[in-house]
Amino acid sequence: MVTVMELYQLLPRTNCKKCGESTCMAFAVALLGRKKNVAACTPLLEVNFKPQKEKLESLLLPSAGAEETGLIVHPELCTGCGNCVVACPVDVANDPHGAGMGCAPTNDKVIFKVVDGKVIASNIKECRRFGKSRVLCYACIDPCPTGAIEFV
Amino acid sequence: MVTCTGCALLCDDIEAIVENNRIKETRNACRRGAARMKGCVNRLVPSIDQQPTDIESSIRKTVDIIKNARSIMLFGWNNSTCEAQAKGIRLAKKLNAVIDDTSSFCQGLLIERILQKKLRTCSLDDIRNKADVLVYWGSDAQDSQPRHLSRFSYFPRGESRQRGYEEDRKAIAIDVRESNTAKICKGHFYRIPLKGDREFILALIEALSGKVPVYDTKKMLELAGILKKAEFGAIFVGIGLTYSIKEDFDILIALAEKLPNFNIMPMVGHYNMRGFNEALFKETGFVNRVKFEKEAIHDDKYSIMESLIEKNIDAIMIVGSDPLASLPRPILKDLASIPVVCIDPCISMTSKIATVTIPCAVTGVESGGTAIRMDGKLIRLSKIITSGYMPDEEIMDRLLEAIS
Ligand code: SF4
Ligand code: SF4
Numbered sequence: 050m051v052t053v054m055e056l057y058q059l060l061p062r063t064n065c066k067k068c069g070e071s072t073c074m075a076f077a078v079a080l081l082g083r084k085k086n087v088a089a090c091t092p093l094l095e096v097n098f099k100p101q102k103e104k105l106e107s108l109l110l111p112s113a114g115a116e117e118t119g120l121i122v123h124p125e126l127c128t129g130c131g132n133c134v135v136a137c138p139v140d141v142a143n144d145p146h147g148a149g150m151g152c153a154p155t156n157d158k159v160i161f162k163v164v165d166g167k168v169i170a171s172n173i174k175e176c177r178r179f180g181k182s183r184v185l186c187y188a189c190i191d192p193c194p195t196g197a198i199e200f201v
Numbered sequence: 202m203v204t205c206t207g208c209a210l211l212c213d214d215i216e217a218i219v220e221n222n223r224i225k226e227t228r229n230a231c232r233r234g235a236a237r238m239k240g241c242v243n244r245l246v247p248s249i250d251q252q253p254t255d256i257e258s259s260i261r262k263t264v265d266i267i268k269n270a271r272s273i274m275l276f277g278w279n280n281s282t283c284e285a286q287a288k289g290i291r292l293a294k295k296l297n298a299v300i301d302d303t304s305s306f307c308q309g310l311l312i313e314r315i316l317q318k319k320l321r322t323c324s325l326d327d328i329r330n331k332a333d334v335l336v337y338w339g340s341d342a343q344d345s346q347p348r349h350l351s352r353f354s355y356f357p358r359g360e361s362r363q364r365g366y367e368e369d370r371k372a373i374a375i376d377v378r379e380s381n382t383a384k385i386c387k388g389h390f391y392r393i394p395l396k397g398d399r400e401f402i403l404a405l406i407e408a409l410s411g412k413v414p415v416y417d418t419k420k421m422l423e424l425a426g427i428l429k430k431a432e433f434g435a436i437f438v439g440i441g442l443t444y445s446i447k448e449d450f451d452i453l454i455a456l457a458e459k460l461p462n463f464n465i466m467p468m469v470g471h472y473n474m475r476g477f478n479e480a481l482f483k484e485t486g487f488v489n490r491v492k493f494e495k496e497a498i499h500d501d502k503y504s505i506m507e508s509l510i511e512k513n514i515d516a517i518m519i520v521g522s523d524p525l526a527s528l529p530r531p532i533l534k535d536l537a538s539i540p541v542v543c544i545d546p547c548i549s550m551t552s553k554i555a556t557v558t559i560p561c562a563v564t565g566v567e568s569g570g571t572a573i574r575m576d577g578k579l580i581r582l583s584k585i586i587t588s589g590y591m592p593d594e595e596i597m598d599r600l601l602e603a604i605s
């Protein structure tokens with residue numbers, strides 16, 4: 050998962066405010082939270098920023114799938130405690146003898162996994178907030194001590 | 202699967218992906234554990250009087266110091282394997298040394314009562330399978346043992362707790378501040394004033410005995426009600442509680458007697474503190490603060506603090522510990538006045554002032570062995586990558602050899 054700092058490093062860092070945010074850092078936060086689009090930073094459209102722009106777009110791409118349920122993990126807040134891994138009802142149903150019992154996930158059907166000390170989310174389509182019979186599930190947000198999981 | 206030595210939970214379900222003899226990625230380890238497995242930021246180098254040297258010279262100089270000391274202390278041990286600890290205790294016996302560990306200013310009092318069987322305890326697996334009421338007292342597990350709630354206590358489904366935490370388990374926090382653990386125990390957080398644990402325990406004992414406690418009557422009766430109904434409870438005693446009642450520790454035993462369905466679990470930080478406590482207890486009947494003479498003498502004056510302040514020791518060897526950073530009061534000038542040997546994988550505040558430094562392997566990463574989890578279970582540690590560094594066990598072998 051990409052961090053605010055990684056996004057920030059790729060911005061022009063001139064705090065020109067053209068994107069409507071007061072600083073480039075604020076814009077980076079808005080990017081991560083998917084409240085703003087890369088294109089809002091007009092200085093980035095200049096040719097000499099092309100590599101940065103492409104990098105930003107590719108960094109923001111992997112979780113594009115998350116947009117449908119709006120699930121975002123803030124890696125800088127995540128402690129890797131695994132509460133969400135074990136509490137998510139999808140993880141319990143798909144891996145009752147692994148994640149469901151507090152152990153390491155035993156298959157790839159779970160939504161949450163801890164990699165390098167931080168949670169990453171996949172199989173987002175399985176999330177109970179998604180699909181026809183969606184419900185407003187809070188089972189990963191409530192057990193998170195640091196507020197690292199958010200739905201936008 | 203490998204074992205993480207980031208804390209005394211010793212999670213043994215970690216995957217480490219190794220590339221070119223380096224850990225490239227970890228899976229399932231929390232952030233603290235992942236950082237530990239990636240190794241030190243600053244690796245210690247062998248040195249004498251702050252001048253870099255080779256490891257053999259460092260060991261020779263250490264042998265000089267331990268042979269010439271009249272009364273040496275061997276301190277640390279909580280980040281060493283059981284094998285290294287056993288050899289450390291043997292070395293202490295041969296040298297008539299004073300031996301102490303971090304539990305001396307941490308969970309020693311509690312672990313001693315548990316090993317003396319004065320407090321009922323159980324395994325973490327029992328907690329996962331059976332526990333319905335969990336009390337985190339003076340412990341921010343979420344910070345110190347990050348996977349405690351997810352692996353064993355609150356969130357997992359266990360044999361007789363199949364319905365998940367919302368229905369099957371209650372988590373309670375008693376603390377002086379609203380820690381991350383307390384945040385999870387929503388609705389069951391009891392804030393107490395600093396050093397207020399003793400009064401809280403006494404009031405709780407009253408409430409459990411059917412009397413009306415004077416202290417925060419309503420909340421106390423509510424808590425007593427929850428505890429009485431527990432089928433299988435656990436009190437996770439953190440250093441906050443142990444520290445606050447250290448003058449009158451046996452009131453915890455009195456409380457436990459009122460709670461026959463509860464078990465006491467020591468919340469240990471360093472991965473093998475319990476291992477050292479158990480080994481010394483088996484040998485001497487005490488968990489720390491021991492001097493070996495014809496027999497083992499236990500006295501508070503053999504704690505690292507007292508020994509340094511009272512100048513009972515004239516040299517110290519510190520293994521895998523950073524007392525300069527972790528002791529509750531300044532001891533720099535006391536340490537600076539005697540020869541200090543520091544054995545550690547990484548640079549620490551203590552290593553920076555040490556007379557001699559000996560770098561060792563990172564256990565659980567560069568060397569294996571065994572350690573004892575906070576609940577007393579023996580866990581095998583993994584050697585994941587190879588390095589040229591000696592495990593601390595081997596350094597103990599060298600020292601034992603040199604003095605016999
Ligand atoms: S438009 Fe781009 S460069 Fe200007 S302040 Fe916004 S983020 Fe920074
Ligand atoms: S909202 Fe519910 S189903 Fe979706 S990821 Fe979170 S816990 Fe799992």
Ligand code: SF4
Pocket residue numbers: 122126127128129130131132133134163167168192193194195196197198
């Ligand atoms: S519960 Fe929060 S902090 Fe813990 S692993 Fe999940 S996202 Fe990270």
Ligand code: SF4
Pocket residue numbers: 205206207208209210211212229230231232233234235346347348349
């Ligand atoms: S909880 Fe402790 S032992 Fe488990 S992964 Fe985290 S640091 Fe390592």
